[in-house]
Amino acid sequence: MLAFLARRLLTLALTAWLATLLIFALLQLVPGDPALLMLGTAARPDTLAALRAQMGLDEPLPLRYLGWLGGLLRGDLGTSVTYARPVAGLVAERMAVTLPLAALALLLSTALAVPLGLLAAARHRRAGDWAVAGFGRLGISVPSFWVGILLILLFSVKLGWFRAGGFPGWGAGAGPALMALLLPAAALAIPEAAILARVTRSALLDALREDYARTARAKGLSGAAVLLRHVLPNALAPVVTVLGLQAAFLVGGAVVVENVFTLPGLGRLLYQAVGQRDLIVVQGIVVILVILVVLANAAVDIAYAALDPRPKVA
Structure with missing residues (x-):
């Protein structure tokens, strides 16, 4: 190890x-x-x-x-020509929005996808499985920015439950800040949940065909007990792999969603820097995003090794 x-x-x-x-x-x-x-x-x-x-x-x-x-x-990414400030400071300020947004989106995606995958595996080739399959196809085909626009029209314009955009800052309190991040996090989470639900379903169905699952059923355990106690822990490896890839994507892929909701995050800073031709800021942000992706992939490898204790040859 x-x-x-x-x-x-x-x-x-x-x-x-x-x-x-x-x-x-x-x-x-x-x-x-x-x-x-x-x-x-x-x-x-x-x-x-x-x-x-x-x-x-x-x-x-x-x-x-x-x-x-x-x-x-040394943590020195240069000085922005547009803002006349160190790029590291600008990035740190914007990461205070982007990282919680990505974390909340990942949490929502997991909370939605894993139960849907369990439902699809438990109701294989029945109405529940077909409904999850339909959600998966729809979620994969719909871009996150379009989901964000629909959420604004429904929950902000129609119902008035959420603000259509903006961010009050963490100084206003955790509650208002998280409320401002909830809709954009949902816009990011729904397409990713569709992918993760399909992966979870496939991993569970593969594990259900293994000998240990058949043995557990032969011992008289209920289908739910077999699925939760024996099958789910052994099907987590591909799910964790996809989760790690999604974590990296959610940090780097928030550019459009942050602009839809006018959030002062890293994606919006990158968009503004490109428009202002501030190459020093663009270079610094891209480096940070690449490092975050590399770290996420390393975390996936370590988590995969922890879930699968068999000897590693590569």
Whole structure:
């Protein structure tokens, strides 16, 4: 187990380093002068020169990469041209919205998908199974931003239960803040719950065909007892794998939903930075998102190893 974890951590570090190399290289492929692109053709020469020096454009590429990588390891992502503030501070402020939003969406997705998967497996080839299958097909085919618009029309415009957008801040209290995140979290969660419900159903049905499930039924256990006590724990590995992938997607995929609900999160900051041509902010956010995805994948590997204690060969 320790050797397996060591290999996974080494792979994690190597993947993160390759990601930084790729992101830096892509930024260098931007046509023309990045400083001129960010400031526009009307910028003064001394302003352009100052930004080129700030971005290290007057140094050789290897030195620029090493300097940027060293700053990244120290938590220094550069300074935003638009906001005139450290990018790390901007990202930290926006993560205070994006991470709770993603966590709440993941919680809602799991709370909806696992019971639906259990229902579909328990009612295999009956009305309950068909209803879950229909929800799965519908949820997969509907984008999260469209779900968000429907939720706004129903719960904000029609019923008036929730605000249509905005975020009061955590200083207003946990209750109002979570209420503001509930609708966007549901918009993110419903399509992911459709995927997770189908995966849960398939994993449970596969486990139900195993010898231990047949033995448990032969011993006189009820179908619900067999499903919950014997089958569900053994079917968790693929479910946890999909959960980990969804966690990474929910952090990086909140860009559109945050703009639909005008939430001041990381996705909205990225959208604004692209519109303002603030490449330093874009680069910093993309690096953070990639690192979060890599960490989520590493967490999935570790959780999978804990759920499946058989010797690991890879």
